[in-house]
Amino acid sequence: MVVATSSIGQRRYSPASANTIAMAHLLQRVAEERDREAFEELYGSFAPRVKAYMIRQGADPTTAEELAQETLMTVWRKAGLYSDTKGSATTWIFTIARNLRIDRLRREVPWQALPEGRDEEAADDQAPDEAVAERQRRHRVHEVLSELPSDQHQVVVLSYIEGLSHSEIAERLELPLGTVKSRMRLAYQKIRESVEDLK
Amino acid sequence: MKINHHPDASTLMSYAAGSLPEVLSAVVAAHIEVCPRCAAEVAEMERIGASLFERIEAVPMLEPALGANEKSSTQELAQLLDTRFAAEDPDESVLTRLLGRELSDVHWKRLGFGIWHHPIQLSPGTQGDLRLIKVAPGQVMPEHGHGGSELTLVLEGAYSDETGCYRTGDVSDLGDDVEHRPISDPSEGCICLIASEQKARFKDVVARIFQPLTGL
Numbered sequence: 001m002v003v004a005t006s007s008i009g010q011r012r013y014s015p016a017s018a019n020t021i022a023m024a025h026l027l028q029r030v031a032e033e034r035d036r037e038a039f040e041e042l043y044g045s046f047a048p049r050v051k052a053y054m055i056r057q058g059a060d061p062t063t064a065e066e067l068a069q070e071t072l073m074t075v076w077r078k079a080g081l082y083s084d085t086k087g088s089a090t091t092w093i094f095t096i097a098r099n100l101r102i103d104r105l106r107r108e109v110p111w112q113a114l115p116e117g118r119d120e121e122a123a124d125d126q127a128p129d130e131a132v133a134e135r136q137r138r139h140r141v142h143e144v145l146s147e148l149p150s151d152q153h154q155v156v157v158l159s160y161i162e163g164l165s166h167s168e169i170a171e172r173l174e175l176p177l178g179t180v181k182s183r184m185r186l187a188y189q190k191i192r193e194s195v196e197d198l199k
Numbered sequence: 200m201k202i203n204h205h206p207d208a209s210t211l212m213s214y215a216a217g218s219l220p221e222v223l224s225a226v227v228a229a230h231i232e233v234c235p236r237c238a239a240e241v242a243e244m245e246r247i248g249a250s251l252f253e254r255i256e257a258v259p260m261l262e263p264a265l266g267a268n269e270k271s272s273t274q275e276l277a278q279l280l281d282t283r284f285a286a287e288d289p290d291e292s293v294l295t296r297l298l299g300r301e302l303s304d305v306h307w308k309r310l311g312f313g314i315w316h317h318p319i320q321l322s323p324g325t326q327g328d329l330r331l332i333k334v335a336p337g338q339v340m341p342e343h344g345h346g347g348s349e350l351t352l353v354l355e356g357a358y359s360d361e362t363g364c365y366r367t368g369d370v371s372d373l374g375d376d377v378e379h380r381p382i383s384d385p386s387e388g389c390i391c392l393i394a395s396e397q398k399a400r401f402k403d404v405v406a407r408i409f410q411p412l413t414g415l
Contacts (some may be wrong), residue, residue, distance in 0.1 A: 043264035048257035055258060065261055070262065098217035098248065107220040110321045111228035111293065115242065141246045142253075159205060160216040160248045161255065166209065167396060169346060177348070184209035191247060197351035 005185040020135055023089040031079035042089075043072050050097045057101050067104060071097045078114075090136050091115065101163070133198050140194040152187040155180055201279060202340050202371035206350065211237060215244035222327035222394040225319075226350040226370070229392060233368045257280040294354070294392070297329075302390070305331060313338040313388075328395045334383040336357070345397035349373065356389030358382060 003148070023045065029038035047068045074096050082092050092115055098185035099110035146157070156170065158164045168179045206214075206227055213219040214227045224347045237279055295301060307315035313335030321329060327347075331354075334340050340358060351371040356400055358365050360381040373379065383389045 004212040040264045043260075044371055047260045047264070049252060049255050051260060052255045053252055056255065060259070064258070067260060068260060088246075088249065090253050091245050094249040094252045095245055097252070102217050102221075106221075108325055109225075110217070110219060111221070111224040112241075113228070113231075113247070137243075138246055138250065139244075142250045143248055145247065156212075156247065157251060160251050161216050161217050163216070165218050165220050165396075166213055181207065181209035184212050185207070186210045186245075188212055188244065192243065195243065 020088050020090070022139065025081055025084050027075070027089045027092075030076060031082060039072075039076055041077065046093050047072050050093070052086070053097055053161065054105070055070055056099060056161050057105055059101075059105055063104075067097075074100070080193055081114075088134060091138070105163075117181075137195045137198050140198075141191055144191045144194045148187055148190065152183045155183045156187050159184065200233055201367045202236070204363065204365055204371060205234065206230060206370045206372045207238055207386045208240070210348070210350070210372050211240050212244050212247070215241045216248055219324045220327050220348075220396050221321050222329040223348055223396060224381065225285075225293065225297055225329060226352050226392055229297070230352050230368070230370045232293050269373050277330040283323040297392075299333075302331075307331075307333055316339070318358055327397065330393055331390060331392045332393055334388050336383060336386065337385040338383045340381040340383060340389075349393070351394075351397045352392045354390045356387035357384040358389045358391070359384075 023042065026038040026042050029035040030042065050071045051061075051064045051068040053063060054067045059067060071093065075093055078096070082089070095112070095114050099112055099114065102108050102110040102112070145153070145156070154173075155169055158169045159166075164172065166177060166180050169175075170180045173180070210219065210223065210227065214224055219227065227237075231241060273274070298305060298317075305317050307317055310316050310332075315333040317331040317333075319329040319331065332340070334356075351365070353365050353367050353369050355367060357367070358381045360371075360379040362371070362379060365381075
């Protein structure tokens with residue numbers, strides 16, 4: 001089990017993945033028993049964050065509320081496809097929100113597949129180990145992000161949370177496109193190195 | 200399929216973030232379908248998104264879950280949502296979804312000497328340009344890679360340039376500062392899917408193709 005640690009740095013972060021396991025269990029209850037109470041707990045935990053995410057992506061509060069509702073409806077409907085070994089509940093819900101945002105706010109086709117489409121042949125007997133590794137990975141990603149130099153952290157947030165393309169980031173920060181790309185690469189390199197031994 | 204050339208990590212990150220322009224995302228999606236390595240990278244990059252998403256400052260919802268005040272049963276809800284998502288067909292390949300048909304059924308338009316193309320229509324209002332290019336064996340290809348981001352995925356055959364040899368499944372993700380002069384494989388030629396972030400670029404490409412013919 002992953003023990004959450006609070007990170008010390010220039011940014012304050014909430015404890016990492018403290019409730020990762022609880023969330024995965026809720027999702028499982030929704031999937032297997034269509035448990036409405038479990039769903040309401042998930043909703044209480046994730047819908048306000050999805051709403052915040054949509055606002056950061058440029059949606060007005062009413063649209064953001066609707067998109068948060070719809071994201072959680074999709075969670076309800078697709079919970080059966082979620083597997084703990086394929087990624088954390090948060091990652092799964094993030095990808096659903098991301099795709100919905102591309103579809104509704106950008107009015108484009110989300111070519112990004114949801115994680116359900118991957119790793120279909122994962123062997124059942126490996127599942128517990130994989131689930132543990134997954135939690136460790138998420139924990140390390142969290143730590144590295146909290147320690148990134150601010151110029152790298154900035155481009156990562158602009159890309160993931162504000163929804164800007166590399167060219168738009170370059171314009172916003174008045175930087176060459178190549179600089180934006182290399183900052184993204186550097187950030188990813190650190191994250192990748194931190195999880196290398198878990199592969 | 201042995202793949203030697205992959206999209207840049209920054210391109211994959213933008214894709215995982217959902218911020219890559221649609222034309223480029225379509226090419227990345229088509230590559231990922233045949234490249235487990237990049238699929239794994241994208242999964243890793245989605246964790247970054249989840250991690251940032253987890254720390255976002257929440258905004259309270261006005262409505263309770265599932266419209267709990269109403270009498271809608273979960274059964275009804277499930278049916279409603281099933282109808283809504285019924286149109287998805289996860290078994291279709293990205294390329295088939297993009298083209299609306301198989302690659303072998305594409306109607307090619309001749310662009311010039313030994314070069315054909317097929318523009319692909321994406322969502323209305325989308326920026327950029329996406330098209331198939333078919334090049335006869337041993338032909339110099341339209342030059343691209345100046346200004347903005349551009350991605351090329353080899354679908355059939357191969358081509359070479361100063362940066363290496365690109366075969367089926369390979370992606371060229373050259374920066375906006377790289378000049379290159381690709382030549383298609385002398386025996387097979389090649390078919391590529393090419394995305395350009397800036398629409399104007401392809402007018403230049405067409406101009407360059409016609410350059411030797413028109414003497415401009």
